[in-house]
Amino acid sequence: MVALPDDSTATGPGIEADQRSGQADPDGKFRRQASAFRDVIAPGHERFPPEKGRYVLYVCATCPWAHRALIMVKLKGLEEFVDVVWLHWELGEKGWYFKEVDNSPAKDPYYGFTYLREFYFRANPDYDKRFTVPMLWDRKLETIVNNESSEIIRILNTAFNELLPADKAAIDVYPEDLRPEIDEINEWVYNTVNNGVYKTGFAQTQEAYDENVYPLFASLERLETILSDGREFLLGSRLTEADIRLYVTIIRFDAAYFTLFRCNIKMIRYEFPHLQNWLMHLYYDFPTVFKETTFLEQLKKGYSGVQKIELVPAGPVPLMMPRE
Ligand SMILES: N[C@@H](CCC(=O)N[C@@H](CS)C(=O)NCC(=O)O)C(=O)O
Numbered sequence: 001m002v003a004l005p006d007d008s009t010a011t012g013p014g015i016e017a018d019q020r021s022g023q024a025d026p027d028g029k030f031r032r033q034a035s036a037f038r039d040v041i042a043p044g045h046e047r048f049p050p051e052k053g054r055y056v057l058y059v060c061a062t063c064p065w066a067h068r069a070l071i072m073v074k075l076k077g078l079e080e081f082v083d084v085v086w087l088h089w090e091l092g093e094k095g096w097y098f099k100e101v102d103n104s105p106a107k108d109p110y111y112g113f114t115y116l117r118e119f120y121f122r123a124n125p126d127y128d129k130r131f132t133v134p135m136l137w138d139r140k141l142e143t144i145v146n147n148e149s150s151e152i153i154r155i156l157n158t159a160f161n162e163l164l165p166a167d168k169a170a171i172d173v174y175p176e177d178l179r180p181e182i183d184e185i186n187e188w189v190y191n192t193v194n195n196g197v198y199k200t201g202f203a204q205t206q207e208a209y210d211e212n213v214y215p216l217f218a219s220l221e222r223l224e225t226i227l228s229d230g231r232e233f234l235l236g237s238r239l240t241e242a243d244i245r246l247y248v249t250i251i252r253f254d255a256a257y258f259t260l261f262r263c264n265i266k267m268i269r270y271e272f273p274h275l276q277n278w279l280m281h282l283y284y285d286f287p288t289v290f291k292e293t294t295f296l297e298q299l300k301k302g303y304s305g306v307q308k309i310e311l312v313p314a315g316p317v318p319l320m321m322p323r324e
Contacts, residue, residue, distance in 0.1 A: 019095040019131070023306075028205030030198055035148035036129050041136075041159040048138060048145050050160045052081050055145065057152075058116060058135040060087040060096055061103060061295035062302025064194065064248035065149035066134040071244050072156035074289045077168040081160050085109060087116055087133065089295070089302035095131040102298055110139060119144065150186075153241060173241040181235050185242045192219040194249050201261025209262065217265045220272060227274035232281065243282065247290060250279050255296050255320075256303040259313045269321050276321070284323055296320060 024030045041048045041055065057073060059066035073082055086103035087096040096116040100106040107114055111122070117131040123143040136145045136152050146152050154174060161169040174182060196216040203209035223246070226234065234242045249257075250268055257263040269276050282290045296319040304313070 019091060019093060023202040024204040024208070028203060028208045029211075030202035030208075032195055032198065033130055035132070035146075035151075036127070037123070037135075037144040037147045038151060039145045040151070041145060041155050043159070043162055047141060050081070050163055051140075052163065053083070054138060054140050055081070056083045056085055056110065056137045056139060058085050058087060058119070058133055058137060060133050060302070061089040061298040062091070062306075063133050064252060065132070067248040067293060068149045068244055069134040069136075069152045069156065070293045071247070071289055072153045072173075074293055075173070075244075076156055076160070076171055077164065078156060078160055081163065082136075082156070089298040090305045091302070096133055102295070150190075150245075153244065157241075173239065173244060175238070175240070178235055178238070178240055182240055182242050185234065186245060188219060189223075189242070189246055192216055193223075194245060197249060197253070197257045197261050197263055200263050201257065213263060213265065216263060220266070220268075220275065224272045224274050227278050234278070239286075243278075247279070247282055250275060251283065251290075251294055251296075251320075252299060252303075254316045255300050259315070260300075260303045260306075267316070269316070280321065280323060283320065294320075 039048055041050055043050060057069055059070050061067075070084060073079060073084055085105070085108065088099040088101055088104040090097075090099075094115050094117060097114055098104050098107050108118075111118070113119065115131075116133065116135065119135060119137060120127045120131050132147055134149050134152055135147045136155070137143075138145050146155060157171075157173055192212075192215045196212055196219065199212040200209060200216055203212060223234075231237070233239050234246060253263065253268045258267055266272065268279065283294070284291065300313075300319070
């Protein structure tokens with residue numbers, strides 16, 4: 001693990017010293033904490049109206065939740081409205097930090113901060129929860145608008161529509177008529193797949209591991225069956241939020257979760273042909289949205305560090321299957 005620069009402004013109350021430890025509760029089970037900042041950007045909003053150049057999205061390559069939000073920025077063509085700033089892919093002792101490697105600058109370009117936690121303390125000096133990405137920051141009020149990816153993707157889906165060209169404004173990944181279906185699939189995919197890989201990977205007892213690894217694979221089988229009728233996207237012919245939320249987990253599966261989170265009953269590439277076709281379609285046919293937002297080498301190193309295995313596994317080879 002690299003030594004991190006000491007920075008006394010990067011400390012706060014109630015946080016364990018090493019952000020990489022303590023992922024599981026004392027009973028050996030991993031429970032994801034509820035996000036603390038839950039505001040929205042919306043036209044006419046008293047505090048957070050849509051405005052060009054005002055908001056910044058903080059992400060890192062390792063994190064699937066941040067990846068969801070990044071995909072929305074690209075899909076909706078929001079680069080001019082929401083600046084994307086990258087933290088280094090490694091979760092350090094004090095959480096996510098900047099380091100001039102790969103996509104990350106040496107320091108935050110707006111505040112000169114070294115750690116993500118510094119934003120959390122700027123927003124709330126008494127903040128005592130985890131310092132997570134994605135984090136949507138408002139430069140005007142100097143606070144966090146929202147740090148819950150499921151909400152950030154909905155904000156990005158609509159908030160800037162009146163400022164966008166018509167073709168981008170028309171893109172809607174949570175369309176009214178599909179909402180019940182999207183909500184239904186999101187619920188079990190979140191519990192057993194998106195968060196299921198974490199509950200499996202961070203389990204500290206055999207019981208906690210078994211409780212999660214089998215439901216995870218049962219859900220992958222269920223997704224495989226859904227896609228087996230040859231549909232283009234999860235809910236039919238339209239790309240929706242459900243695809244985006246699933247993509248960020250499936251693209252990490254063979255490269256990281258299979259080995260590093262012990263999700264190794266089957267590999268996606270060899271044993272789930274329909275899921276693999278759906279993944280290849282998104283990755284190769286919408287490259288600016290999916291492929292170019294995916295950094296497999298970086299995220300594999302990121303997950304290796306979180307597991308404190310300081311060795312990066314050699315496989316799978318290749319990291320993503322070529323098309324031919
Ligand atoms: N519910 C949050 C979860 C975000 C989250 O847990 N992000 C992880 C990275 S994958 C993180 O930043 N962890 C840092 C930590 O827990 O210290 C969301 O979906 O936005």
